[in-house]
Amino acid sequence: MHPEAFAWIVSEVARLSGVRSVLEIGSQDINGSASVLFESDVRYVGVDVREGKGVDLVIDLAEPDGLPKLAQAAGMTVSPQMIDGWRELRPGFDLVICTEVLEHARLPYRLVDAAWQAAKNHGTVLITCAAEPRAPHSAIDGGALQSNEHYANVVPDELRTWLLRYAKAQVVYHHRRGDLYAVAVKYHDWPTYLHIHGGGGMSQAGQP
Numbered sequence: 001m002h003p004e005a006f007a008w009i010v011s012e013v014a015r016l017s018g019v020r021s022v023l024e025i026g027s028q029d030i031n032g033s034a035s036v037l038f039e040s041d042v043r044y045v046g047v048d049v050r051e052g053k054g055v056d057l058v059i060d061l062a063e064p065d066g067l068p069k070l071a072q073a074a075g076m077t078v079s080p081q082m083i084d085g086w087r088e089l090r091p092g093f094d095l096v097i098c099t100e101v102l103e104h105a106r107l108p109y110r111l112v113d114a115a116w117q118a119a120k121n122h123g124t125v126l127i128t129c130a131a132e133p134r135a136p137h138s139a140i141d142g143g144a145l146q147s148n149e150h151y152a153n154v155v156p157d158e159l160r161t162w163l164l165r166y167a168k169a170q171v172v173y174h175h176r177r178g179d180l181y182a183v184a185v186k187y188h189d190w191p192t193y194l195h196i197h198g199g200g201g202m203s204q205a206g207q208p
Helices: 003-015 066-074 108-118 156-162 192-197
Strands: 021-025 043-048 093-099 119-130 168-174 179-185 201-205
Touching: 003 093, 003 119, 003 179, 021 108, 066 108, 093 108, 108 119, 108 156, 156 168, 156 179
Parallel strands: 021 043, 021 093, 093 119, 168 201
Antiparallel strands: 119 179, 168 179
């Protein structure tokens, strides 16, 4: 996680209170981890698709069996299907963090969905990812892309669409450096029609 993204995570975490459990999606520590922001008595679970520093569980949450695997490993349960067919973790996490991951995922929208499923009702989700004109980089070591490694910068409007299920979502695009940030809040009582017709917000920031 580069310094600007880390600084944004620091500022957003500072706004929160009562966080007792955190899930990090894509937790391998290549150049910094959000885990240092939390006291030792906060439950912090790091999930990634490969083993590495900062990884507690090797699980691909983009896959259909990802949520049940996480539930079993974390001592939680998966809810019955809701009225719209979705499931969620119970009791879930107060905060879900996903930093610099979506651009490396072949199905990034599924990770955004998984964050919603893993968060408690009224829980917060923080996302940072790469957008144009950020240069491709490896999820393995931060250097050049390796053989057969997927990479695609995230389109801001697509991220906004992926976040429509959340009651509150604010997307900030720093277009000069290709940084895309989002903070979203989950509410069970968020009207379904707003999921379909809109409910997120977007702003653009011109900072380099």
